[in-house]
Amino acid sequence: MRRRMVQGLLAALVLVLVANVLAGCAARAPSGASMPDTHVVQRNETLYRIAQRYGVEWRDLARRNAIGAPYVIHPGQRLRLRGAARSSSPSAPQASSPPSTRQPSSGASGRDSSAGGGASSGSASSSSTSSPPPSDPGGWQWPAAGEVLRGFSSSGTRRGLAIGGERGDHVRATRAGEVVYAGGGLVGYGRLIILKHDARFLSAYGHNDELLVSEGDQVQAGDTIARLGSSGAERPMLHFEIRVDGTPVDPARYLPDR
Secondary structure, eight states: OHHHHHHHHHHHHHHHHHHHHHHHHHHSOOOGGGSOSEEEOOTTOOHHHHHHHHTOOHHHHHHHTTOOTTOOOOTTOEEEOSSOOOOOOTTSOOOOOOSSOOOOOOSOOSOOGGGGSOOOOSSOSSOOSSSOOOOOOOOOOOSOSSOEEEOOOSSTTOOSEEEEOOTTOEEEOSSSEEEEEEESOSTTSOEEEEEEOSSSEEEEEEEEEEEOOOTTOEEOTTOEEEEEBOTTSSSSEEEEEEEETTEEEOGGGTSOOO
């Protein structure tokens, strides 16, 4: 009797394993001849998710379509799933806007000139006050608790805020979103995280000592995503940017008063 019970349990376990394997095969992304040549980006899709869907490496997909960091794509954009890589410059991506669609743009560009420590006051220095800010989705939070060492400037390399602090301080997501970049590939920003909040808004967090999230992770406003540090800077600080359609904007337009 005991032997029959054991055999029955083993048979049931085998059936469960087979069912799981079949389910995995059914959910597996198309490959080879069954995979289409191109994919048209839909709203709220990311390069990471599309690569997962088709069973390809997302970095290969980025190279094939000449998409540099932070690998942002836009609805209506047509991605090549096959073929050789196109030339790109992921270390210095720039925003552009051709007639048919907006190209991906980085969450950060240029070196943070405040890294040497000659920081100015926290007020915005030369940002435009005449043009109205883009539509504000609300729900923004400060990414770090330190004082603002340098405000935003629309010219030069000061494209965000320099926020002081102690090494190891919490760096928090300012809004809910998806991690579209986490690494040290952009010169001058040290260990950098870029979050995509929606089709228009990105936020960038540079000079971290430790990254606590990975590309593809979903985060909520206030989640700790990194530890403040001095990677790419000469003192512990956070370089923080908000970009709308790839264009840097003054974060003071969105962050709440302290």
